[in-house]
Amino acid sequence: MEKFVINGGNALRGDITISGAKNAAVAIIPAAILAEGICVLENVPNINDVTVSLKILAAMGAEVRLLNKNTIQIDSRHIKDAVVPYEMARSIRASYYFLGTLLSKFNHAKVSMPGGCALGDRPIDQHLKCFKALGAETVIEHGMVEITAEKLIGTQIYFDKITVGATINAMLAAVKVDGLTILENAAKEPHIVDLANFLNSMGADIMGAGTDVIKIRGVKRLQGTNYSIIPDQIEAGTYMVAAAATGGDVTIKNVIPKHLEPISSKLVKMGVGIEEFDDSVRITGKKPYERMNLKTMPHPGFPTDMQPQFAALLTLSQGTSIITEGIYEERFRYVDELRRMGADISVDGKVAVIEGVAKLTGAPVKAADLRAGAALIIAGLCAKGVTEIEDIYHIERGYEDMALKLRAVGADIQKRRFPAPDALRAAL
Numbered sequence: 170m171e172k173f174v175i176n177g178g179n180a181l182r183g184d185i186t187i188s189g190a191k192n193a194a195v196a197i198i199p200a201a202i203l204a205e206g207i208c209v210l211e212n213v214p215n216i217n218d219v220t221v222s223l224k225i226l227a228a229m230g231a232e233v234r235l236l237n238k239n240t241i242q243i244d245s246r247h248i249k250d251a252v253v254p255y256e257m258a259r260s261i262r263a264s265y266y267f268l269g270t271l272l273s274k275f276n277h278a279k280v281s282m283p284g285g286c287a288l289g290d291r292p293i294d295q296h297l298k299c300f301k302a303l304g305a306e307t308v309i310e311h312g313m314v315e316i317t318a319e320k321l322i323g324t325q326i327y328f329d330k331i332t333v334g335a336t337i338n339a340m341l342a343a344v345k346v347d348g349l350t351i352l353e354n355a356a357k358e359p360h361i362v363d364l365a366n367f368l369n370s371m372g373a374d375i376m377g378a379g380t381d382v383i384k385i386r387g388v389k390r391l392q393g394t395n396y397s398i399i400p401d402q403i404e405a406g407t408y409m410v411a412a413a414a415t416g417g418d419v420t421i422k423n424v425i426p427k428h429l430e431p432i433s434s435k436l437v438k439m440g441v442g443i444e445e446f447d448d449s450v451r452i453t454g455k456k457p458y459e460r461m462n463l464k465t466m467p468h469p470g471f472p473t474d475m476q477p478q479f480a481a482l483l484t485l486s487q488g489t490s491i492i493t494e495g496i497y498e499e500r501f502r503y504v505d506e507l508r509r510m511g512a513d514i515s516v517d518g519k520v521a522v523i524e525g526v527a528k529l530t531g532a533p534v535k536a537a538d539l540r541a542g543a544a545l546i547i548a549g550l551c552a553k554g555v556t557e558i559e560d561i562y563h564i565e566r567g568y569e570d571m572a573l574k575l576r577a578v579g580a581d582i583q584k585r586r587f588p589a590p591d592a593l594r595a596a597l
């Protein structure tokens with residue numbers, strides 16, 4: 170079993186370079202299936218969710234070549250099957266993007282119900298609504314979602330709820346559909362714009378991505394393309410918070426400052442020093458920080474994927490802070506672990522009340538999901554003493570070389586392998 174072992178107290182100093190955006194990559198990789206040619210993707214993050222997406226492509230018959238650590242060549246022209254292998258697909262949330270792409274390519278798709286972080290109820294009703302609106306039949310049985318269509322026709326779709334996944338799946342399903350498809354109440358995250366730009370670079374005709382109305386005029390063919398994925402807004406935000414929390418001085422490189430505005434504005438309000446440059450931001454920590462209230466909302470609101478990380482920062486701020494989780498039913502599973510380190514947090518449904526404390530102390534803790542794990546790393550970097558974090562596979566799904574990047578700016582963090590509990594019992 171692998172753990173991160175952190176000896177807290179070092180202020181982070183130096184430069185961190187951000188990798189490609191996980192939530193863009195896991196949408197763009199399935200979309201490459203639609204190319205009648207070779208796609209070369211650059212700035213692809215080397216993370217487990219991407220690896221699983223590429224393994225699914227290869228298992229379906231695509232030729233996937235690693236040109237270097239972050240550049241991938243994909244030739245999907247030989248994919249004949251519209252069924253995604255069950256076990257691989259159920260391990261990640263983004264496998265459901267194969268539904269939209271395979272429906273587009275074959276008028277048929279069969280993919281397991283998605284997996285992903287346990288954040289409460291995560292239905293796919295809006296995805297199914299889109300496929301049906303375009304003219305497909307949908308069936309869920311034996312853990313698989315199967316969609317079939319005689320012919321898909323462009324239409325108008327209004328999302329009952331702002332959803333990143335369903336907005337992306339609708340774009341993927343509609344990109345080659347005859348006529349005009351209009352998505353209303355669409356999500357506006359940076360990775361939605363990135364996917365639209367990728368598809369348009371293949372010859373698609375998508376307008377309005379990044380606004381709440383996206384217009385997709387179907388095209389007959391999509392060509393191969395070369396495309397570089399945008400930097401990861403949430404990875405950047407995570408390191409910005411880590412720099413602030415440790416009172417450090419860190420320049421975060423390879424970012425798009427505009428994508429970070431929902432995060433930077435909150436940090437500035439807390440008293441964190443931020444200098445913006447063309448493709449980097451410099452964070453200077455000036456502890457102690459002001460308390461603050463946060464509510465997570467769809468982009469351009471404060472991102473839910475930054476909520477646990479800010480909670481870790483607010484545990485050491487002065488006064489009482491309130492976090493309201495506006496997107497998921499259950500995104501406070503990390504709170505119990507922060508309490509082990511001395512945090513003073515009370516949770517009531519979607520609201521967490523955080524009383525600032527003078528210090529945190531290192532403790533053995535467990536990552537419940539990707540961003541909960543990131544929050545524990547931030548807390549461990551600030552805590553007095555040693556923090557051991559279990560279940561770090563959650564973290565490695567979405568952060569490339571996190572321990573390496575943190576060590577490079579002075580953090581005392583190691584990835585260590587420990588005998589699994591059953592091995593310990595066997596040794597008794």
Ligand code: EPZ
Pocket residue numbers: 191192195262263286290291292293294295296297330331332333334335356358473474496497498539540567
């Ligand atoms: C994507 O998840 C991200 N995952 C999540 O990031 C992110 O938290 C989320 O968008 C919101 O930004 C990937 O991109 C792989 P949603 P997704 O559809 O698409 C409800 C991370 O840490 N909903 O925008 O699943 C849903 O239950 C992960 O990187 C419906 O009700 O999110 C949730 O409450 C965690 N019906 C809300 O909408 C639907 O059909 C937002 O979900 C779909 C969603």
